[in-house]
Amino acid sequence: MTQHVQAKANATSPKRRDHPAMSTGSSSTSERSRQAADSGEILTYKGQERALRAGRLGTTGLLLSVLAASAPLMVVAGVMPTTYGVMGIVGQPLLFVILGVVLMLFSVGYAEMSRHVHNAGAFYAYIARGLGPTAGAGASLVALVAYSAMQVGIYGILGFEISGIFAAYLDITLAWWVPALVAVLVVGALGWLKIDLNAKVLGVLLVVECALVVIFDVAAIAEPAKEGLSLQAFNPETLTGAGLGTALCFCIAAFVGFEQAPVYAEETSRPQIVVSRVMFLAVGYAALFLALSAWALSVAAGPGRIVEVAGEQGPGLLFALTESRLGSTFTDVLHILFVTGMFAALLSFHNVVARYAFAMGREGLLPASFGRTNKTSGAPAAGSLLQSGLSLAVVLAFAFSDDKPAGDPTVPVLHLFTWMGNVGALGVILLMAAASVAVIAFFVRRGAGRAQAGRLVASGIAAVALLVIAFYTVRDFDVLVGAGPGSALSWILPSVIGAALVGGLVYGAVLRSAKPEVHARIGLGNEAFQLEKQAGEM
DSSP states (O other): OOOHHHHHHHHHOOTTOOOTOOSOHHHHHHHHHHHHHHHOOOTTOOOOOGGGOTTTOOOHHHEEEEEETTTTTHHHIIIHHHHHHHOOTTTTTHHHHHHHHHHHHHHHHHHHHHHHOOOOOOOHHHHHHHHHHHHHHHHHHHHHHHHHHHHHHHHHHHHHHHHHHHHHHHHOOOHHHHHHHHHHHHHHHHTTTOOOHHHHHHHHHHHHHHEEEHHHHHHHHHHHHTOSSOGGGOOOOGOTTTTTTHHHHHHHHHHTTTTGGGGGGGSSSSSSHHHHHHHHHHHHHHHHHHHHHHHHHHHHHTTTTHHHHHHHHGGGGGHHHHHHHHHHHHHHHHHHHHHHHHHHHHHHHHHHHHHHHHHHHHSSSSSSGGOOOOOTOOOOOHHHHHHHHHHHHHHHHHHHHHOTTTTOOOOIIIIIIIHHHHHHHHHHHHHHHHHHHHHHHHHHHTTTTTTTTHHHHHHHHHHHHHHHHHHHHHHHHHHHHTTTTTHHHHHHHHHHHHHHHHHHHHHHHHHHHOHHHHHHTOOOOOHHHHHHHHHHHH
């Protein structure tokens, strides 16, 4: 009993720090700590297999890993034409700038939090440290469901695009689910490898992908439509109409990925500096890249015609505008990079889900087996298998439900990709809003409210803006998923996130009553092991 009280007191103390070397004890323990410090590894009470390998990622590797999740080419080819053609928002480039500012405000507090809390559970760890362990348990399940949904959804559009390439270039009819299942296996295999190797794969794919989009941007600006280099898309008056709320949801989903940087904190060299630096770089780059590319599309088609043309051509808009300026060979390469970009996003999300599962297993929110790493690569093996198994099950379920002919996008794109993608986006938006509030609570409880006043104000503004976006997302969910008015999907799909939240909160409350020692260490990560060790030596 005394041990538990001491551990819980330490866990809730505002003065403690997240430091892996809080140890006392025998000379052998000190020697192990010294050796771990020299090697850059994280020493945990329960052994190296319960730690992610430190020092694997630097600024460049981490930046490429998180940017890959946003799949820039998929956004330019898919999200932007939809926002123009379906929602009629000519001011899409301005919308990306505004959302970039909102997410910069979010990052101010979120980045500061990353200096104090290093945990692969990121969102749920921050929320637990600010709003309490029960709230953290709720957030952990939301994060697991949201990122899993976003990852699984991409298999649908990836499989559809690959089947289209086989039909167009090889005259082979291939069901979308065949390449989707192959991708599940390849991503699962890569998920078992070292994170620095994964970062290199992501980096190469991302750099080439972005380079081709920039070439299109330059070509579009050099050869604009009849209206010339118009800046009409940056006119605030263009941000009006019934489609604005839906466009907000679509466009903020294009940024998803930057917030994943803290997930890799334990595997990053100098996380106090690198993680926050990467978040600001990722948001800034994404805002600039997306605003410029959206403007280039409007210039190439003409601001006065972009809504009409995008409505007619849909996802083919980018490729049509590219072919007329850069030729068919460049367009063919762009089609291939469209696929590889989606694959990079799949791998990035897979890595994030695996690390959330690892953090949850380490802290007792999932079975202990999830809290162990692969002895060879240091990757979270059980978490990787969990996501691969879930992906396999969902892809097969949608495959069995597909009675349409090959080449029909209804099931892989309009259902699997659209439904899962929007469910995941809603979850991430709510997590960002909750994390902003948690940042404020965390620093106020530590007595640092005055010192961190500017950051807390930024977090408060971001929280309000994100909650407004979440409101629009839920209100317009029928439009987001292409369901008719009154469709049950408009409440069933958002309820997936609601159910995850309620289930997590109930689970947290049960742990608080039945296993208070587990409840007390939610969000503590490696520090929990040190607290257990101290309690055991008393």
